[in-house]
Each structure stands twice: as structure tokens, then as C-alpha cells.
Amino acid sequence: MFTPIHAVKPMMSTPAEIEVESRSPFTLSVQEALSRTRFFPYWLDNPAEPPTEPRLTADVEADLLIVGGGFTGLWAAVQAREQMPHLNVVLIEAGKVAHGASGRAGGIISTSVMHGLPNAVRVFPNDIAQLEAFGHHNLDGFEETLKRYGIDADIEWNGEMTVAVDPEHIEHLQGDYELHTRYGHDVVLLDGEATREQLDSPLFAGALWSRNRSGIVHPAKLAWGLKRAALSLGVKLYEHTPLIDVIDEGQTVYVRTPEGSVRAPRVVFGSGTAKVGIPDINRRVLQVRDHVLATEPLTDEQLARIGWKNRQGIYDTRTQLNYFRLTKNNNIIFGGLVSYHFDGDPNPPQDEKAETYYRLAQAFYRTFPQLADVRFSHAWGGPIDYCSRGSVFAKRYLNDKAVFVAGYTGFGVAASRFGAFMGLNILFDRNSPERALDIANQSPTYIPPEPVRWLAAKVTFHAFDGADAEGGWKRAWIKGIKAMGFPM
Ligand SMILES: Cc1cc2nc3c(=O)[nH]c(=O)nc-3n(C[C@H](O)[C@H](O)[C@H](O)COP(=O)(O)OP(=O)(O)OC[C@H]3O[C@@H](n4cnc5c(N)ncnc54)[C@H](O)[C@@H]3O)c2cc1C
Known part of the structure; x- marks a missing residue:
């Protein structure tokens, strides 16, 4: 019988050590969970893809x-x-x-x-x-x-929900709640318990659920x-x-x-x-790479462990933000690990290496320790056009x-x-x-050229990782970048 654990290990630095704490007899290490993974977008691995149109030869x-x-x-x-x-x-x-x-x-x-x-x-x-x-x-x-x-694109209009992963973030959600209410959005602010009734994670301290005109x-x-x-x-x-x-x-x-x-x-x-x-x-x-994991389809029993009755699209409030949603077949799509490659390399070889996804997989298991027996079927990176x-x-x-x-x-x-x-x-x-x-x-402002761009992106993404837990220079750096007018 599965026993959910609500204790989460602190972030560890070497990938080889990354393991998820759980009393489940099915506990997988992150390496095992990614051992059968295809490095290709889940969405594109589908026979519904229409025939390819010809090349232009005239x-x-x-x-x-x-x-x-x-x-x-x-x-x-x-x-x-x-x-x-x-x-x-x-x-x-x-x-x-x-x-x-x-x-x-x-x-x-x-x-x-x-x-x-x-x-x-x-x-x-x-x-x-x-x-x-x-x-x-x-x-x-x-x-x-x-x-x-x-x-037919499997649309579900169940809204989007921002979940606070730290009690300190609730005040921020309250501000967003007032803003959305002022502009007529159908939003509800949920406390920790009500949030976990929607989707059960030991990390969730509250949520803002925008219930209509959004979905997956x-x-x-x-x-x-x-x-x-x-x-x-x-x-x-x-x-x-x-x-x-x-x-x-x-x-x-x-x-x-x-x-x-x-x-x-x-x-x-x-x-x-x-x-x-x-x-x-x-x-x-500027091209930032974002990364995504897809789990194998959850069984009804696995889905019941986390609730998720209303199948919202979810964002969390981490600085290194994670977003997640279900597919029609109940795979969980879990994304949000950004990187930058010199000169915006559109095909970085890292996208096809399991190690690239270790930290994302770890974030998945921290969020859903009840799913410590779930593997990842697909992993991929994609370009974000940041301005x-x-x-x-x-x-x-x-x-x-x-x-x-x-x-x-x-x-x-x-x-x-x-x-x-x-x-x-x-x-x-x-x-x-x-x-x-x-x-x-109006147009967005210029972003400094290489190699300043690469250096600034590297420092920023390094700061993302520890900003919430460690604060210090990392939080100050991110504040500085925000103050210069760049969204974080
Ligand atoms: C990992 C990830 C997760 C995301 N999640 C979300 C989400 O949950 N919700 C959301 O709203 N948005 C999300 N986005 C953003 C969203 O996907 C993009 O904003 C959107 O797809 C942009 O579409 P586009 O057509 O502008 O760019 P693209 O889809 O990148 O299309 C550009 C096309 O131009 C082609 N092209 C490039 N150069 C040439 C050339 N020289 N000649 C001919 N063709 C060329 C490319 O091959 C490409 O197909 C996500 C993006 C990523 C990468």
C-alpha cells in the first residue's frame, strides 16, 4: 500500500545523489525514472500529425x-x-x-x-x-x-491556478486576487487545505484559481x-x-x-x-531554453493519490517557476527549468541528455512525493522568445x-x-x-550582445536556483535585473 510522505529533502548539488525520499516500495531514483525516456516532445510523438507538405522547389x-x-x-x-x-x-x-x-x-x-x-x-x-x-x-x-x-485539440476550460509553495508567497497571491477581481475575473483564493483538496502536494500553502477563460x-x-x-x-x-x-x-x-x-x-x-x-x-x-518532462500515463489509483479533480493548468510561485497539467490520457506534463546557450543555440546537445532533466525530475518528486513510482516517458527542451x-x-x-x-x-x-x-x-x-x-x-528594449548576454543569463539562471531558499546575493541580483525592466 502506498504511503505518502510529506517530508522533502533539501536541494542537493550532485545529480548522482539526487533521490526522492519516500516510503513507497516503488521509489525510483531520478536516474531510473529517466532511464527509458525519449528525448522528444510528447505532443509531437503522435500519429495524428498531418502529412508533411512539399519543399519549395521553384x-x-x-x-x-x-x-x-x-x-x-x-x-x-x-x-x-x-x-x-x-x-x-x-x-x-x-x-x-x-x-x-x-x-x-x-x-x-x-x-x-x-x-x-x-x-x-x-x-x-x-x-x-x-x-x-x-x-x-x-x-x-x-x-x-x-x-x-x-x-479538436483536447481543450479543457478548467482554469489556471497559481500555487504558493511558500507561506510568504500568499501575500503576493492576495494582491493578484484583488487585481483580478477588479478586472472582473472569476477568481478564488484558496488556503492550504482547500488548495490540497484541488491538488494534493505537501508544498502547497495556498492558491489563486482563475476559474474560467483559461485552461489546457x-x-x-x-x-x-x-x-x-x-x-x-x-x-x-x-x-x-x-x-x-x-x-x-x-x-x-x-x-x-x-x-x-x-x-x-x-x-x-x-x-x-x-x-x-x-x-x-x-x-x-533572446532565446532561452525551457525544459519539460512528461510522465507515463497515471493509473486511476495514481491519479487518486494527488486528487486533481478539476484538472487546472498550474503554475507555482518559485523563482525557477514550475508549471504542470494533465493530458487527456493523464500523463503529467511538468515543465520549467530554464537555461541559456551561447548565441541562443537553437539545438543544444544538452536537450538530449538525461542529466539536463535531473533537477526538473527532482522538483516533480518534491511536488508529488506520492508519485515516487512514476517514470518519465518524454523529455524535451524548447525555445522561449524572451523580451x-x-x-x-x-x-x-x-x-x-x-x-x-x-x-x-x-x-x-x-x-x-x-x-x-x-x-x-x-x-x-x-x-x-x-x-x-x-x-x-512600442518595442522592447535592447538586450546586451554576446558575451555579456551569455554571462548575464548564466548568473541569472544560477541565481534562480537558490533565490527562494538562500536569498542573499541571488535575490538581490534578480531584484536588480527586474529593476532594469526585465521580467523575471
Ligand atoms: C517549453 C515551453 C513551454 C511553453 N509553455 C507554454 C504554455 O504553457 N502556455 C503558453 O501560452 N505558452 C507556452 N509557451 C510559449 C509558446 O509555445 C510560444 O509563445 C508560441 O508557441 C510561439 O509561437 P511562434 O509561432 O511565435 O514560434 P514557434 O512555434 O517557435 O514558430 C516559429 C517557426 O519558425 C520557423 N523558422 C525559424 N526560422 C525560419 C527560417 N529561416 N525559415 C523558415 N522558417 C523558420 C521555426 O522552424 C518554427 O517552426 C511555451 C514554450 C516552450 C518552449
Whole structure:
């Protein structure tokens, strides 16, 4: 019989020593728990993936070229054809649709287009009411689109819950509760016991549960559904077709790909943190790697050990934040271990090493010691497009013939629809309420170049690990970075 243990070992430094304390006869070491793990996103390991579209092998012309087949590019393609059906739209994707950040996400859907209400208050305090309205309007459009194209992406609208892992953090949740109530959100503040009734962890001291207009989605199924919708609308989509060169020809933009080219008067860059030949983009956006684990599916008995009746998407209040949710098959997706690789390396070899995930696995077992017998089936890393605004921006380039849309800083599953909408409005110079506001007219600040960038990121992420438990210089460093205007 399983006996839950509510004692958690302090953080240990050498991976070999990492083990979870439990009286369960099934206790696994972190190494064992990761010994059969596939280093590939759980979401993409699915036979529902649609057939890959062909490469571009010709020189073609388009009215609108979209670079990138993640949520931003796909939403831009769908909205462009819906709103301007006369346009000939071409989308090129360097690899396969959804294999960037979009198919690697935790899949927690939020109402906000600003990475949450507190971040909106931090960045654009004078525009909160309008930004909130954009968030609601965006989710309406999101739901309608999924219905219109019959996209089944395993959505569950059970809300999102922020859990305090330290009694000191409850005061912070109280502030967030008041803020969300002021703007009409259906939120409840839970004490420790009520939180553990929702989801049982010895770490949880309280929670803020935002009960509607947020939830969870299968991100790859969402992206694949949008791909099908774009194709059904007549978008010409080429996979395994990277942009390798971009030239401003005056009236048009010329984009070279390995076996062909596209010439278009207008371009949307939905290419996230990748380098696409416009250095200014990478001065404002930095690629942070985030990491995720998926457990094997829980049995009913294992699920009963932790409760989780309402299946919310969860964030905790650690500085090195963890987020977690269930899948339709009751795997737990457990994410949140950030790293930085020099010059934003998009394919760091560390992503495929078990050791990279030890600390994340340890955090999982600390959170759910009742699940000490559960193994991890998948582990993966993915790019976060971090910027000082902490939320999406759309900026014109190439003498206004192109717009770049990104900067979600880890919150783009729903906000990408709004990002694409705003980007198209700017690119086609259309009147729309967001264009009167700073969100459409300001850009995030520059982030220092390498090697300062690498050094600052390394120190910051090292500080993340001990800031809560140790305080000291680590907390002071993080405060300093926040004071410089960067979201933490
Ligand atoms: C681990 C992780 C967890 C996350 N969890 C959440 C979450 O729970 N909730 C949430 O809201 N958000 C989450 N996010 C953030 C969310 O996934 C992103 O904000 C969103 O997917 C961004 O979509 P995108 O289309 O802008 O970028 P991407 O999905 O990265 O798409 C960009 C595409 O451009 C392509 N590309 C790049 N260069 C070129 C080129 N030269 N030519 C052609 N194509 C190119 C890439 O191959 C890629 O497919 C998470 C992100 C990660 C990495």
C-alpha cells in the first residue's frame, strides 16, 4: 500500500545523489525514472500529425509571404485568408509545422495577451482595460475558429491556478486576487487545505484559481488543426523550406530558400527567436531554453493519490517557476527549468541528455512525493522568445514591407492569435483599436550582445536556483535585473 510522505529533502548539488525520499516500495531514483525516456516532445510523438507538405522547389510570387509555421505564422495565414481572401498567401517553414516552440509548449491557455494581468500593469499601466478586452476578444476568436474548422485539440476550460509553495508567497497571491477581481475575473483564493483538496502536494500553502477563460490544450493538435485550416483556405504551405537570405528590392522583398525563392510585397516573420537576416530582431529577443518532462500515463489509483479533480493548468510561485497539467490520457506534463546557450543555440546537445532533466525530475518528486513510482516517458527542451516587455510585440522592418511578431516570453499559445492579428493590421496599415495604443507602437528594449548576454543569463539562471531558499546575493541580483525592466 502506498504511503505518502510529506517530508522533502533539501536541494542537493550532485545529480548522482539526487533521490526522492519516500516510503513507497516503488521509489525510483531520478536516474531510473529517466532511464527509458525519449528525448522528444510528447505532443509531437503522435500519429495524428498531418502529412508533411512539399519543399519549395521553384521561384514563386505571393501577395503575402509568411515565414514560420508555428502558432504565429499559422494564425497569420488563417486570418489573412479569412480577412483578405483575394490574397495569394505563401507560408514557408524551415522544418515541420509545430516543431518549434508551438509543439513543445506546456499548453496552458491564458486569457491575457500580455503574459498575465500583473505584467500588463507593469508594462502598460494606462491601458489595462483595453488590454484585458483584447484578451477576451482574442479568446472568443480563438474558440470560434476552432469550432469553424472542427479543430479538436483536447481543450479543457478548467482554469489556471497559481500555487504558493511558500507561506510568504500568499501575500503576493492576495494582491493578484484583488487585481483580478477588479478586472472582473472569476477568481478564488484558496488556503492550504482547500488548495490540497484541488491538488494534493505537501508544498502547497495556498492558491489563486482563475476559474474560467483559461485552461489546457494539446498544442501540437492545435497547430496541426490550424495547418489544415490554412490549407483548406488555399494557403500554399512549404515545409523543410528555410529562408536563407532576404533582400529588400524596393517594391518587393525577395526571400531565397535552398531550392527556390519567394518574391512578395509583404512579409510576416513568425520565426520566433531564429536568425532571419535582420539583426535588430535578435537585439530585442533572446532565446532561452525551457525544459519539460512528461510522465507515463497515471493509473486511476495514481491519479487518486494527488486528487486533481478539476484538472487546472498550474503554475507555482518559485523563482525557477514550475508549471504542470494533465493530458487527456493523464500523463503529467511538468515543465520549467530554464537555461541559456551561447548565441541562443537553437539545438543544444544538452536537450538530449538525461542529466539536463535531473533537477526538473527532482522538483516533480518534491511536488508529488506520492508519485515516487512514476517514470518519465518524454523529455524535451524548447525555445522561449524572451523580451523586456514579457509579451508580444509587432515591429516593422524592410521599409515597412515586413512585420516581425514574437516576444511572448513563454505565453504565446493563445496570445499568438492576437500577435498575428496585430501584425497583419500593422503590415496592411488597417485601423484597429490596438493600433492606437503603446502595445502596437512600442518595442522592447535592447538586450546586451554576446558575451555579456551569455554571462548575464548564466548568473541569472544560477541565481534562480537558490533565490527562494538562500536569498542573499541571488535575490538581490534578480531584484536588480527586474529593476532594469526585465521580467523575471
Ligand atoms: C517549453 C515551453 C513551454 C511553453 N509553455 C507554454 C504554455 O504553457 N502556455 C503558453 O501560452 N505558452 C507556452 N509557451 C510559449 C509558446 O509555445 C510560444 O509563445 C508560441 O508557441 C510561439 O509561437 P511562434 O509561432 O511565435 O514560434 P514557434 O512555434 O517557435 O514558430 C516559429 C517557426 O519558425 C520557423 N523558422 C525559424 N526560422 C525560419 C527560417 N529561416 N525559415 C523558415 N522558417 C523558420 C521555426 O522552424 C518554427 O517552426 C511555451 C514554450 C516552450 C518552449
